[in-house]
Amino acid sequence: MAMAASEIEALIKAALPDARVTVEDLAGDGDHYAATVVSEQFRGISRVKQHQIVYAALRGRMGGELHALALQTAAP
Amino acid sequence: MADTVFDRIKGNVESNDVFLYMKGTPMFPQCGFSARVVQILSHVGVPFQSANVLEDMELREGIKQFSNWPTIPQLYVKGEFVGGCDIITEMFQSGELETMLSEKGVATKAQA
Numbered sequence: 001m002a003m004a005a006s007e008i009e010a011l012i013k014a015a016l017p018d019a020r021v022t023v024e025d026l027a028g029d030g031d032h033y034a035a036t037v038v039s040e041q042f043r044g045i046s047r048v049k050q051h052q053i054v055y056a057a058l059r060g061r062m063g064g065e066l067h068a069l070a071l072q073t074a075a076p
Numbered sequence: 077m078a079d080t081v082f083d084r085i086k087g088n089v090e091s092n093d094v095f096l097y098m099k100g101t102p103m104f105p106q107c108g109f110s111a112r113v114v115q116i117l118s119h120v121g122v123p124f125q126s127a128n129v130l131e132d133m134e135l136r137e138g139i140k141q142f143s144n145w146p147t148i149p150q151l152y153v154k155g156e157f158v159g160g161c162d163i164i165t166e167m168f169q170s171g172e173l174e175t176m177l178s179e180k181g182v183a184t185k186a187q188a
Binding site: 047063 | 157158166
């Protein structure tokens, strides 16, 4: 099972409407992605919490369908 | 029962300054992300204990619920979840990892 970059982006944007999201397929197998997410909602919260927000947006696919997601998050 | 695995985890992270849940062992990591964190910890020269989640399915799932973090590896310093491979790599590159370790009173090679 793999995921499309567009699906990842859509899920993140559904949870973070203001976010600027870039998703890059690292291995061409739909399983290993790198993503950057910039959102006002990340301002003032720890990196761990920022990443947890993105993982929650992916509704449980992280670690299952989606094996690897190299994540970079930031506030604008 | 879930709480026994949580008790085990609490025991691990609270009785070891630096504890890494990983796939494989520091000598034989079985996942690129786990291997990278081991390399970073060795480079920084901080002693650490680890657990191989591939040998313990209950631990492998329990740790994800314990930290609300869906992937392995997971690094704990002084009982606190610090992050997975991405965050540890980012902190190492910015020097934040060594700063955080010294702030928490964990000796690294530089200070040893």
